[in-house]
Amino acid sequence: MNLFRLIEKEIRIEMARMAVLAGLLLYLISTVFILYVSFQFRQNLLNAVVWSALFWVVSFFAFINAGAKSFIGEKKGTDVYYYWLVSPEALLFSKIIYNTLLCMVLAFSGWLIFGLLLSNPIEDTLIFSLLIALAATGFSSTLTLMSGIASRSGNSHVVMSVLSLPVVIGMLLNCVxxxxxxxxxxxxxxxxxxxxxxxxxxxxxxxxxxLLFPYIWRS
Amino acid sequence: MKRNWWKILSVVLLVYTVLAGLLWDVPRLSILNETIRALYFHVPMWFTMVLLFVISGVYSALHLGRWGSAAKTDLFAVSFAHTGVAFGLLGIFSGMIWANYTWGSPWHGDPKQIGSAVSLLIYLAYFVLRASVDNDEQRARLSAAYNIFAFVAMVPLIFIIPRMTSSMHPGNGGNPGFNMYDLDSTMRPVFYPAVIGWMLLGVWITSLRIRLRQIENKLEEYEDGF
Structure with missing residues (x-):
């Protein structure tokens, strides 16, 4: 029950301050626009390898930005409040599920924007959609935990990317x-x-x- | 003397490895030729690295489970990770020298090369994390959690993915590294002692590091006392 409440809370907060979601989408659009400008007359260079690498690099950085804010940048004292109110597992899973939804929204809109500005060479739509769903789950659970760790260190944003990048490379290579x-x-x-x-x-x-989150949460 | 028998064993085994490894007969294989001797030096580096990372992960788990003194388990975890990275770098560089003579250039983007480079990146990130948390207790707990998570994330990278894609490493397919000397059992009498010798050496270096750090900590406490 708590879990659904927490997810609902995340979604409500997101709806209340659309700026973050809009910012992430704008990030996607501007990155793909830069690609569009660079490739303008050489669309033929955009072969399977280049397209998949670009798509995942762009989405991955969007994911990092989305995942980072799950613990970094929460108002001071919020964590103490959560600590008394809910179990760490419920909190972690609510964040993971919410981030999964967010990552899926980002990846699917990324696909749409790629299709609009560059091209959409995907032939197996179903497999690719499944891939996006799987990748969104994997990335969001990794990034949520990393954000929990990074939020407790000094310069959190740098630490966030340093910690998550090597951990997800295996997944990223598979996705490509x-x-x-x-x-x-x-x-x-x-x-x-x-x-x-x-x-x-x-x-x-x-x-x-x-398994690990309760230990991070305790500190 | 009784407690140090394994250090003597390590020295004996490594002297034997160097002598026998460089002098004894090895199978004649095209392309590999004499570079097949890299098996005694390059491959044990990875075995030792994985062993040290496992020990480091175990100490991190002990730390989270509050077994033993917190400061001690944390020190053990980070020291084993340090030595593990050193062995990983040696593994990469010895592999690059070998690749230069068999593949024609040091770096080929082979799945195993990428996997090992990424696993070193993971442990470097672990050190960055440790450097960026000020509170001792918090640093120990966060880095222990990251250490375990990183090890779990590394497993598919160096054990599973390289086996799914084609690699230029000898003996690829099935158990990497093992098919090569299945061809000829003349290499076993040197390879197994070499692995054990290098592993013992890794543990030995780590134990020295730990003792050095403990003395440093003691000295600091002593100075703070005045």
């Missing part, structure tokens, strides 16, 4: 690989194994985050 398969239209057989690995990594990282 599957995206390439989706662009080439290789179908299920080619991507199945990689999707399973991604799922396994997700489960592994979420479980670890679940």
């Amino acid at each position: 690989k599957i995206t390439r398969n989706c662009i080439d239209g290789l179908g299920w057989d080619a991507s199945q194994g990689h999707l399973l690995v991604l799922l396994a990594i997700n489960v592994l990282l979420t479980a670890t985050a679940y």
Whole structure:
């Protein structure tokens, strides 16, 4: 019950200050616009490798910005309030689920913006959508935990990217690989194994985050 | 003397590794030729690195579980991670020298090279995290949590993904590194002692680091006392 309340609270706060969400979307649009301007007359250079790498780099930095604010930048004293009110697990999962939704919104809008300004070479739409859903879960559970750690250090924003980047590279490489398969239209057989690995990594990282979060929260 | 038998064992094994590793017969394989001897020096670096990171992770878990003294488990965790990174760097550089002669250039973006580079990045991030938290207790707890999480994140990177993609490392497919000397068992009598020797050496270096740090801490306390 608490969990749903907390998620509802996150969504309400987000709706109340649209500036953050709008800022993230604007970040996506301006990044893709820069790509559009750079590639303007050389769209042919935008092959499968380049498209998938660009898509994931752009989305990943949007994810970091989205994930960072789950604990960094919360008003002073809020954490003490939560500490008395809810269990750390409920808090963690509410943030992870909310961030997953947010990352999915970001990735799907990123896909749309890429399609509008550059091109949409994805052939296996279904697999790619599944990939986005899986990636959003994995990234959000990692980034939520990292944000919890980083929020307790000095210069949190630098620490946030330093901590999360190496941890998610494995996931990111997998995403790029599957995206390439989706662009080439290789179908299920080619991507199945990689999707399973991604799922396994997700489960592994979420479980670890679940185990570790209470210790971070206590301090 | 009784407690130091493993240090003597380490020295004996490593002297044996260097002598036998450089002098004994090895299988003649095309391309690899004499560079096959890198097996005794390059591969044990990774085994030792993984062992040290595992020990570091175990101490971090002990720290979170409040087993033993908090300051001690934290010191052990960070010291094992330090030595692990040193062995990882040696592994990368020895591999680059080897690759220069067999693949033609030091860096090829091989999945294993990328995996090892990323795992070193993870541990460097661990040190950055430690440097950016001021409170001792908080630093110990946060970095312990990150250490465990990082180790879990590293496992697919160096154990699973390299096995799924094609790699230029010898003996790729199945268990990386092991197929190579399955071809010829003349290398086993040197390889196994080499692994044990290097592992013991890693633990030994770490124990020296820990003792040095403990003395430094004592001295600091002593000076603060006045």
